[in-house]
Amino acid sequence: MSKFTQxxxxxxxxxxxxxEEASRIGDGKVDVEHVFLALVISEGRAGRALRDLGITxxxxxxxxxxxxxxxxxxxxxxxxxxxxxxxxxxxQGGRDWNERALKLLTEAGGPRKAxxxxxxxxxxxxxxxxxxxxxxxxxxxxxxxxxxxxDATTPAVANGGAGNDDGEPGAHGQRKxxxxxxxxxxRALTVFVPAAPDDVWALVSDAMRIPEWDLGIGTITxxxxxxxxxxxxxxxxxxxxxxxPALRRQTIERIAAxxxxxxxxxxxxxxxxRGNRRSIIVDIAPATGGSDVTVQFAWVKVSGPTxxxxxVAPLTRMLARPFVRFVVWTQALxxxxxxxxxxx
Amino acid sequence: xxxxxxxxxxxxxxxxxxxLRAVASLRTLADALELxxxxxxxxxxxxxxxxxxxxxxxxxxxxxxxxxxxxxxxEVPRRTx
Numbered sequence: 192m193s194k195f196t197q198x199x200x201x202x203x204x205x206x207x208x209x210x211e212e213a214s215r216i217g218d219g220k221v222d223v224e225h226v227f228l229a230l231v232i233s234e235g236r237a238g239r240a241l242r243d244l245g246i247t248x249x250x251x252x253x254x255x256x257x258x259x260x261x262x263x264x265x266x267x268x269x270x271x272x273x274x275x276x277x278x279x280x281x282x283q284g285g286r287d288w289n290e291r292a293l294k295l296l297t298e299a300g301g302p303r304k305a306x307x308x309x310x311x312x313x314x315x316x317x318x319x320x321x322x323x324x325x326x327x328x329x330x331x332x333x334x335x336x337x338x339x340x341x342d343a344t345t346p347a348v349a350n351g352g353a354g355n356d357d358g359e360p361g362a363h364g365q366r367k368x369x370x371x372x373x374x375x376x377x378r379a380l381t382v383f384v385p386a387a388p389d390d391v392w393a394l395v396s397d398a399m400r401i402p403e404w405d406l407g408i409g410t411i412t413x414x415x416x417x418x419x420x421x422x423x424x425x426x427x428x429x430x431x432x433x434x435x436p437a438l439r440r441q442t443i444e445r446i447a448a449x450x451x452x453x454x455x456x457x458x459x460x461x462x463x464x465r466g467n468r469r470s471i472i473v474d475i476a477p478a479t480g481g482s483d484v485t486v487q488f489a490w491v492k493v494s495g496p497t498x499x500x501x502x503v504a505p506l507t508r509m510l511a512r513p514f515v516r517f518v519v520w521t522q523a524l525x526x527x528x529x530x531x532x533x534x535x
Numbered sequence: 536x537x538x539x540x541x542x543x544x545x546x547x548x549x550x551x552x553x554x555l556r557a558v559a560s561l562r563t564l565a566d567a568l569e570l571x572x573x574x575x576x577x578x579x580x581x582x583x584x585x586x587x588x589x590x591x592x593x594x595x596x597x598x599x600x601x602x603x604x605x606x607x608x609x610e611v612p613r614r615t616x
Binding site: 216220222258259262263265266268270272273274279282283320321322325427428429 | 552553554556557558559560561563564566567568571603604606607608
């Protein structure tokens with residue numbers, strides 16, 4: 192993975208998670224503590240180092256709440272920062288960033304720095320406000336200990352796509368190539384989900400719960416052995432979403448569901464028989480403090496272009512490849528984030 | 536909390552770094568409370584202008600800050616004047 196894509200994917204994944212954590216407490220801007228919480232649940236070296244030290248999302252959230260409560264108490268105020276305890280990120284759209292929080296991400300991508308989650312964690316540990324030091328003390332550790340653990344943590348083992356440190360393809364990468372070989376556009380990526388494998392399984396293997404993690408599907412009804420999904424036409428933030436009439440209805444089939452760790456969904460559009468079908472494969476593996484969830488997302492071609500478009504297809508395909516790869520990656524990321532968000 | 540105790544604690548300047556961070560927490564608290572109160576006001580049928588008057592800012596300022604942040608299920612009042 193190039194430095195640019197590393198910085199971009201780290202920035203995107205961390206900023207979504209940090210924004211989600213900030214959205215749990217009202218209006219606050221994304222601040223240093225939210226970047227820290229995002230790191231706790233991040234895939235890659237930073238997250239693994241923190242979780243190996245016994246830092247779970249729940250413990251870290253409690254430490255942040257306690258810190259604010261104690262600081263307010265030092266001013267003679269007995270109050271808790273009000274929190275609804277649920278992520279309102281989708282309803283509220285983008286969030287404002289505090290300058291010092293934004294600096295953590297930009298500095299991590301600077302010269303001679305890797306731009307991965309480990310680099311962001313290093314920036315966070317030496318952040319001058321003392322916020323992270325305070326949080327770590329409440330979690331029974333210090334910046335030095337975290338730094339030492341980070342140095343001892345090896346790069347990721349199996350990563351199939353952008354969004355992770357050191358993008359060496361592992362088992363997932365091989366499966367991706369198999370999918371690509373059958374004329375599909377596919378990306379796979381692994382995210383850490385702070386929930387037990389059984390909880391992840393209960394979410395991703397149940398068709399009726401797909402709308403909880405697939406933003407494009409609003410409602411599901413059972414139709415014999417398959418399910419029928421209806422596209423979401425009103426986004427979470429209340430905006431109307433334009434969906435082509437032919438793509439509003441989808442047939443959802445569960446192709447495979449193995450031993451509580453592997454499920455394959457295939458979504459086709461009955462009103463657009465020539466349209467590509469969507470394949471979503473989710474693999475769940477236990478990890479320290481939660482689960483590693485690998486999402487493979489693919490557009491499965493039903494029929495190729497015809498006529499003149501068939502002649503120019505190879506050229507347009509070549510020109511569009513980087514863009515299409517990025518779009519498919521963001522679609523896979525959206526699904527993976529959806530699974531993580533639904534369980535936080 | 537009685538104002539005298541707040542004043543005493545806030546006036547404690549022996550550890551300015553801790554004091555400043557505490558003030559940052561206070562700002563976070565104020566922001567979080569403000570959003571909750573704005574949402575409650577809109578749910579109670581108050582207009583953006585009434586909310587702005589109570590907060591001591593302009594209607595444009597409060598609308599710009601909160602229009603996209605409030606719970607989308609809240610029926611937002613249209614300007615009548």
